[in-house]
Amino acid sequence: MPVTPDTVGYEFLRQALQLGVFAPALPARVRPVTRITRMGDCLAVPLDRAPSLQADGAEGSPWLEHVLFALKHEGVDLAILAEALAHVAPQQLINMLQASPNGIYLRKAAFLFEALVAPLDYQPSIGSAVVPLFDPAQYVTGPAIRNSRWRIDFNGLGTLEYCATVRRTAEIERLLAEDILGQAGTFIDSLPADMLDRAVQWAYLSETQSSFAIERETPSPDKQERFMQLLHQAHEVRELNEDYLVALQNSTVSNPLDKAATFRIEQNFLHNGLRGALGVSYLPPPPALCETLMQALMTWAKGPAQRVDPLVAAAVISFGFVLIHPFMDGNGRISRFLIHHQLCRSGQLRKGLLLPVSVAMKRHENEYLVALESFSKPARNRWRVTWIDAEHHDFVFIGAESLYRYWDATQAVAFTLRMAKAALEEDLREETHYLHCFDAIYRHVNDSFDVRSSDLSLLVMMCLSQQGRISNNRRKQFRDKVPEEIFEAIEAQTQQVLAEDPRN
Numbered sequence: 001m002p003v004t005p006d007t008v009g010y011e012f013l014r015q016a017l018q019l020g021v022f023a024p025a026l027p028a029r030v031r032p033v034t035r036i037t038r039m040g041d042c043l044a045v046p047l048d049r050a051p052s053l054q055a056d057g058a059e060g061s062p063w064l065e066h067v068l069f070a071l072k073h074e075g076v077d078l079a080i081l082a083e084a085l086a087h088v089a090p091q092q093l094i095n096m097l098q099a100s101p102n103g104i105y106l107r108k109a110a111f112l113f114e115a116l117v118a119p120l121d122y123q124p125s126i127g128s129a130v131v132p133l134f135d136p137a138q139y140v141t142g143p144a145i146r147n148s149r150w151r152i153d154f155n156g157l158g159t160l161e162y163c164a165t166v167r168r169t170a171e172i173e174r175l176l177a178e179d180i181l182g183q184a185g186t187f188i189d190s191l192p193a194d195m196l197d198r199a200v201q202w203a204y205l206s207e208t209q210s211s212f213a214i215e216r217e218t219p220s221p222d223k224q225e226r227f228m229q230l231l232h233q234a235h236e237v238r239e240l241n242e243d244y245l246v247a248l249q250n251s252t253v254s255n256p257l258d259k260a261a262t263f264r265i266e267q268n269f270l271h272n273g274l275r276g277a278l279g280v281s282y283l284p285p286p287p288a289l290c291e292t293l294m295q296a297l298m299t300w301a302k303g304p305a306q307r308v309d310p311l312v313a314a315a316v317i318s319f320g321f322v323l324i325h326p327f328m329d330g331n332g333r334i335s336r337f338l339i340h341h342q343l344c345r346s347g348q349l350r351k352g353l354l355l356p357v358s359v360a361m362k363r364h365e366n367e368y369l370v371a372l373e374s375f376s377k378p379a380r381n382r383w384r385v386t387w388i389d390a391e392h393h394d395f396v397f398i399g400a401e402s403l404y405r406y407w408d409a410t411q412a413v414a415f416t417l418r419m420a421k422a423a424l425e426e427d428l429r430e431e432t433h434y435l436h437c438f439d440a441i442y443r444h445v446n447d448s449f450d451v452r453s454s455d456l457s458l459l460v461m462m463c464l465s466q467q468g469r470i471s472n473n474r475r476k477q478f479r480d481k482v483p484e485e486i487f488e489a490i491e492a493q494t495q496q497v498l499a500e501d502p503r504n
Helices: 009-016 064-073 078-087 090-099 104-116 170-176 180-189 193-214 222-235 242-252 287-302 310-324 331-345 357-363 365-380 410-448 453-465 472-478 484-499
Strands: 028-030 036-041 042-045 145-147 152-154 163-165 280-283 383-390 392-398 406-408
Touching: 009 028, 009 064, 009 078, 028 242, 028 406, 064 078, 064 090, 064 104, 064 331, 064 410, 078 104, 078 406, 090 104, 090 152, 090 222, 104 152, 170 410, 180 310, 180 410, 193 222, 193 331, 193 357, 193 410, 222 242, 222 331, 242 287, 242 331, 287 310, 287 472, 310 365, 331 357, 357 365, 357 410, 365 406, 365 410, 410 484, 453 484
Parallel strands: 028 042, 163 406
Antiparallel strands: 036 042, 145 152, 383 392
16 A cells, blocks of 8 residues: 555554554644644644655664654554554664663653563663653543553553543543533532432433433333333442343343343444445454453453543443444443443442433434444444345454554543533433422412312423413313313413523
């Protein structure tokens, strides 16, 4: 594959070495500029700052030069580094370390080379400070694990076997600063006990219905009840392991033939309704890799994830799970359950509170799809799919495993933060406001008239939904049970409550 002219850094390595991984989000290119700067959809690099543009693969090849440039100016792309470092001559790296033993980016390259490729026949002598692999100013990071040999702190969101990266975009910084979970806790603490109980009941029911709706499924009463019970289990302090996840999967599917006993041992895929190979919209990692990645994800979720912002950790675990797709069925609902599982484990959701994030996700379903497709679409291009017949395909993975091991979770985290904010402000607050209005109208009318509580409740709900009016059809429906003056009283009190609402 010819290298695009003027490409440097990660994109040069990806093209020149024909790596089966994703292109970097912001490729570096030589441009007529005086300093390295972001310009449109690329990182513009002056010619005199660019590494060699020759890709002849001979001894003294430019691979290491581009690795060091990328680490310094483009951040850490583990998927590309895992593949590119395998092409770096160990002696070339050792020679550069001998000349500059304290070089930050040389040390990062050496640390990653030994972690991802092979040990180096070299004993470092470093006299400078420990440095983090991921710059905390550029990335959301995890707890540091120190490598004393290279004086590098691995601080990724995962391990060197499976790791997500989250760039500190302006949106993510703003949403993290809002302390959404803290706001939720303060809001819940402000509610009277009776209203809190009803709001939480509403949240569990609505979350259940929306999670099924996202899957285009209307659950039976029994299935709905099982999933609600599952959501209540999120507050139990249980660590993720295969047995627990299998039990969750079994509780979310009703067909006995779809119930799992272990993580999948065959290739699964998502279908978009088109015929033939075009109908395959996403292929998760092959079964053997699936097992490896799930073990790494669960290990991170049990420990290090507890020292990361809970919403960030929830996004990484939830989206990571659904992208690995460890079961043949039920992955979507479990992935959304895992958001609640992680938030509850953090201890920041008290009194049985559940943020109805699936309600918000359903309302913003297109954004949900965009976040998923930021990974699934390019991943699909790393498979060769041959359609055999209606029930059979031939799948050949032509990419690199590292694309599944190391993924950019920036869009997933941004989306999850937005949905948590919407769940609090547009759903939970809205429902409690509705309950406040309902209670005020119900009490006033009930104190003045003798009317059956079930009829009054239904009429108040109808009147609120119609902005202070009861339709003629409803009046006819209830005229044998409810006198006309009660209709008038309900309408008058509803209109007064709505008029006094400071939001109107």
